[in-house]
Amino acid sequence: MPKFEEKTIATKKIFQGHIINVQVDDVVLPNGKVGKRELVKHPGAVAIIAITSDDKIVLVEQFRKPLERTIIEIPAGKMEAGELPLHTAKRELEEETGYGAEHWEHVQTFSTSPGFADEIIHIYVAQNLYEVSNRAVMDEDEFVELIEVSLQDAQQLMTNEQIYDAKTVFAIQWCLLHKLTKK
Structure with a gap:
């Protein structure tokens, strides 16, 4: 117990x-x-830290109605019933960015708001990105703009509160830590 x-x-x-x-x-x-x-x-979600060959982080800008504002985030999406997290991650990366990835690694799974919600989010890093020729289409009510930024620019977006959600803040911090441990 x-x-x-x-x-x-x-x-x-x-x-x-x-x-x-x-x-x-x-x-x-x-x-x-x-x-x-x-x-x-909540059925759970995934989020993707997508890293380009020139070490840029792939982000999307979109309006978030609960916040009544636009924010910049890592690509993410809700899991479908019975769907494995990695499958969701691959689907969401393609839908939101037009990218696929040759290398996938699970980074972390955590609860987003344990005080009132059971949502968990699975974070993956995607590397060796490539453009998908027949890109999966986004949901008809989803509107995003693709942005690719350096780690330094991502930190500035956090400082300016353009990056404002926990999963993306976690992702940027993970990238900083990962970069530091590679030295």
Whole structure:
């Protein structure tokens, strides 16, 4: 039994959508009292640190409605039911950037917002990029602009808060650490 486990005694489904589901759980707390937990259920996602042959990081700029602004991110996307994370990563890289990659490596898997959501994200690094001739098409409601930047420029984008999301900040920090350990 996990330390501080909260046992679910009832679940009320609030919303079922295309990307997320929302529910409220009644739970027995470690002290024996009953509490409520509002939960967002998500199928999981992948994100790709795509590195060009001239050591540029491939990013996409897109509008994010929850933030009401445009931000710059590493390519990423939601996993489909039963889809393996690496397959999702390859599909999303092609859809969002038009690139494929010869070399793939899993970097990290982590929870994005454990206080209220079960979403996990799998981060991959993709190298030896090549342009895909018959590129997979993006979702019809997805609009992105491709950007390729140096690691130094990516750090400046973080400072300017144009790179603003956790997965991309993690990716830039990983690149800095990886570059330092190669010396």
